[in-house]
Amino acid sequence: MSNNHPPPGQSPDDDPFSKKPQEPTPPSAGGPQEPPPPGGPPPPGSPYDRPPGGAGPYGGGGQPPPSGPNAFGGAYGGADPLAGMPPLADFGRRLLARVIDALIVFVPLFLISLAFGGWGEMADTGDTWDDITDQVNTGRQWIWSLISLVAYVGYDTLMVAKGHGQTLGKRLMKIRVAMLNDGSVPDVSSSLMRAIVLWVPALICCFCLWWLVIIVTILADKPYKQGLHDKAGKTVVVSAPQ
Known part of the structure; x- marks a missing residue:
């Protein structure tokens, strides 16, 4: 024995x-x-x-x-749990993937809005800028903002958590989201936190400014190129296997 x-x-x-x-x-x-x-x-x-x-x-x-x-x-485990992971994704591919994903969600929302007289109604009535501003502040516009928020956050969360760390845009660009500590696919809670930090400020109050903040943090962060949304979800974006 x-x-x-x-x-x-x-x-x-x-x-x-x-x-x-x-x-x-x-x-x-x-x-x-x-x-x-x-x-x-x-x-x-x-x-x-x-x-x-x-x-x-x-x-x-x-x-x-x-x-x-x-x-x-x-x-x-070991001295570095990231040992053996693929290289970090370059910024250009990350940006193109984000543009593709934004369009994938925006186009259906835009078409649905037209069907319910959203953008088309304001464009066809010849309203002045003050009239358009009044319509934007109506309850209907807030409902559309909420629908857009749910669509963008839900798309990003489900695709990252259930799609092996890849949205459709990331799949086309051959990159994926991975947990920083071990390279695994993010779970739903990490993916949700990442999506909330990415989309809520952009869609609620400061669209252009928030995207500028995200871009600057990705480019300035060393050594993992994490945007604020990556830090919130404790994730990195890496190259995906071919």
């Missing part, structure tokens, strides 16, 4: 993302690392506090992504 038992207090069924790999780390790779306690704070090597030049696919010391079932984050 074997005397090799797990150390006291450590269960073999612990969350694999909170412990080191089962294989011993060779001395040439930097020596063994102490696993974080279950339920404790993230290790010093967590991607949330790793400097831009650290190891991993987003720093200078990363290694090529592996192939196989663990290619998007791995089955075990």
Whole structure:
């Protein structure tokens, strides 16, 4: 009968993302690392506090992504849970994907509005600017704003959570949304938080200004290129497998 038992207090069924790999780390790779306690704070090597030049696919010391079932984050935790993930998506593809998704939702809403006499009624009556402003402030316009909000937020949430991290636009651009900690597909709550931060300010009060804020935060953020909506959902946007 074997005397090799797990150390006291450590269960073999612990969350694999909170412990080191089962294989011993060779001395040439930097020596063994102490696993974080279950339920404790993230290790010093967590991607949330790793400097831009650290190891991993987003720093200078990363290694090529592996192939196989663990290619998007791995089955075990370690110094960098993002090791093995694809490279971050470039801004151009992210912007084109967002434009495509916005049009996918906007066109049906516009056609429905025409069918119910929305935009078409204001365009055909020859109203003055004051008359148009009065119509915008009516209850009907607020209802259409609410419908638009539900449509955009719902589309983004469901497509990201149920579409393997891809909206239709992202699928065309071959990019996807992934959780920052392990590269998995965001769940509904993370996708919803991301969509709310992305769309609610834009559709309620400051359309152009909010998109400018989102663009600036994506371009300025290091090293993960996270917009405010990515930070809210704890996500990143990466290249998708071909």
